[in-house]
Amino acid sequence: MFGYLVARLSQAVVVVFAMSVIVFVGVYAIGNPIDVMIDPGATQEIRENLIRQYGLDQPLWRQYFTFVGNVFQGDLGRSMVYNISVTSLVFSRLPATLELVLVSVTIAACIGIPAGLYAGYRPNSIGAKLIMALSVLGFSVPTFWIGMLLIMAFAVELGWLPSGGRGEVAEFLWFKTSLATSNGWSHIIMPAVNLSLFKMGLLIRLTRAGMVEAMGAEYVRFARAQGLPDRQIVFSHILRNISIPVVTVFGLELGSTLAFAVVTETVFNWPGVGKLIIDSILQLDRPVMVSYLVMVVILFVLINLIVDLIYARLDPRVRLKGGS
């Protein structure tokens, strides 16, 4: 177990390192951000001062090592647009994104898993067919377009919900969240639903497939032969079996929800890190771009690691081994 952890962790470090080099070189090697930042009429002196200030006169490899050194001290550089430290910038935006992801993932799980179970339990019922048709729409129609339809329906036409922004936040435990106010809820519900649809479609398909397979399995027939009621077979036997693939995919998709938050945040003007990265790409704010991307990669690798460990716990057949 310990050897496995070490092997996985060292793999993760290599991946993060490689990605940070690629992102850093890719983002820094092209174009000159100073041109974007300053007035074209500025004197050469101001220009050179700025270049020195941001360390852009150094060779690329040195810039990278300065960057990595700073990262270890918790310093991700200064935003060229907001002129504040990237760390505080990202951390000021992160709660909004995390809260959005959390709510949408919860919605996806609370609706998607029961719906998939039902669709698999009665695969020929009309309800099941409807669920499946909706799930296909859920992941083949682009997220931003559904978001727009939601705004059109619930904000513009019906006027029930605000069309964007985060709304009021209130202190809950040790951080500020919009989940603590009703106004906050009215703001988060539409973006969260929007972000959850793709995941929901995926969960429905996955749970249904698992359910259909399990219903035909010998162990289910054996359980029925013991006189177990269907409800208990589904909840004690089948759920445990399909929880393995569902948890795995769900965990992996958590990371992609974080990435797709970029789209939803733009549509609903949600002030999270996703909106931040789009703005920074448009404004060529490189420290923010690099930090965001490196941060997301780290999150990804971490999530993968955690999912692997959970998987090993859930499935007794999987033995934890060192190496691959």
Added chain:
Amino acid sequence: MPDSLTPAADLSALPSAPPAETRAMRLHNFWSDYRQSWVAIGALIVFIMLLVGAFGAPYFVPQDPYDLANLDWLDAFLPPGTVGSGGYAHLLGTDNAGRDMLSAILYGLRTSFMIGISAGVFALAAGITVGLTAAYFGGRIEALLMRIVDLQLSMPAILLALVMVAMLGQGIPQIIFALVVAQYAYFARTTHGAASVERRKDYIEAARSTPLPTWRVMFKHLLPNVLPPLIVVATVQVASAISLEATLSFLGVGLPLTEPSLGSLISNGFKYIHAGRYWLSIYPGIFLMITVVAINLVGDQVRTVIDPRNSR
């Protein structure tokens, strides 16, 4: 986006079709199986109509939406069905610059198709090359290449595309490149899976022991056997490329409005959504949705037909 659903693993074990069947027979069988589903037939018809509409657009739309001389500010924001200064009815209305929406949509659809299909083709080529190289050489090369591919597959395509756009900037070639980077891995994984199964068979060993050059063995002998699953992945990936490009353009990091795709049209229309001018964004969105769903349905049926587990 559908890209994370490609069942590359499912398809990788497809055996090659028995050699006794001729190509024409195979095509015929394929078609008679495909016909089984009415939904799939409908999707195919819709898809073909969209293709014709997009690429034939210059011949039958009332207006060239790129020609500024055609545009009249007085025609801006006409609701659907209004007759404008050109003397014809704008069936889907006009946008903020007085463009006929139907014309803009069909031109935009053409851009979307071009980007989606070329990204699909390049990603296919890149993926086949990587997958075959890995499967053919094995050992360290295989381990390294497939590790990279797996890593990329574990990341959402939109993230990779954003990284590429952040590096390369905006424009059609940049977008295509970004899409290829984001998607080639699906083809590579599928190719590698199918090819590693083939490689262990005797005839590849036999071909390798002849003095034929390596690349010829790879392409002439391995490739035909991995094509069927790749066709399925390709249809799904074209749909996902179109929808990914639309997403990037919507986010404002894809194509500028001077070269509008469906995504940039929707993005532009989104600004006017609160003013009740729904047609600027709804109609291009409907076209996008129909396109993506139609391609996916066709792909679904192709998968059902090719999958040996469903064979008669």
Added chain:
Amino acid sequence: MTAALDVQNLTTRFATRGDAVTAVNDVSFSVEKGRILGLVGESGSGKSVTGFSIMGLIDAPGNISAGRVLVDGVDLRSLNDEGMRKMRGNKVAMVFQDPMMTLNPVLRIGDQMAMAVRVHRKLSKTDALEQARQALEAVGIPSPGERLQAYPHQLSGGMRQRVAIAMALLHSPSVIIADEATTALDVSIQGQILAEVRDLADQMGTAIVWISHDLAVVSSLADDICVMYAGRIVERGSAQQVIEHPRHPYTQGLLDSIPARHTPGTPLPQIPGSTPQLSRLPQGCPFRPRCPRASDACTVTPPEDTKDNQTVLCHHPLERS
């Protein structure tokens, strides 16, 4: 005394695209307490479907269209779903063929067994586990307490099948149906398990229906034998009668093709042809196309012919020479 299991005119049909297939056709037999009935036939003869029909585990598109199944005098078919569920595992239990598949791979043996105990008896989890432990002990599993903590993949195939048998025994049912229960096991383990099953029937008075394609296994275990062909019981009698003096040509063919009963050095006789598809049965006697004794009379459904309690469904039964 009523028989533990009494099956009367059981008929099970499967509706497939338009036409219905009769998988079990007018099957009748009964098993007394403590006796073992061997139900023999090739795959597709309907013997497994008979087992599942008794358990009430026939899923759509199949349904039991006629007949009665009496367990201790209670007609199972007159019960509603809930009543039938309460009988399953309690009065009538079943053991399946593949011990790899019948246990849930992700649940501990103890949890699965405790669930099976508590579904019919209100017991605490601890008491249920104790019941499970005793059941494991009864089927000869060493250190049963530890086994309860194990997952199925940690046990050998023979061990798993013993667990399945132990689970069938949990509520001391009147009837156990064993469907090819030893087919997937090694011959040596098969022998041990058969001996244990024989003891169980004798000691606990359980009636056992032993379904198998292997006439050799059945002949060493069963008290009575029913031979099934194309959904019908074509021969029924005591094990000794059926093995030593088969009256149906099909039974004779099966016996001839058992290697152990055969003179070495001469070619092993086989029944020509193969099992007919149930959807395309020949008119009259279904065995007619493969039968060495067939005549024109066989195009009519054969009558039942009973002699010394040995019943056969044939126009030209073999007579004792």
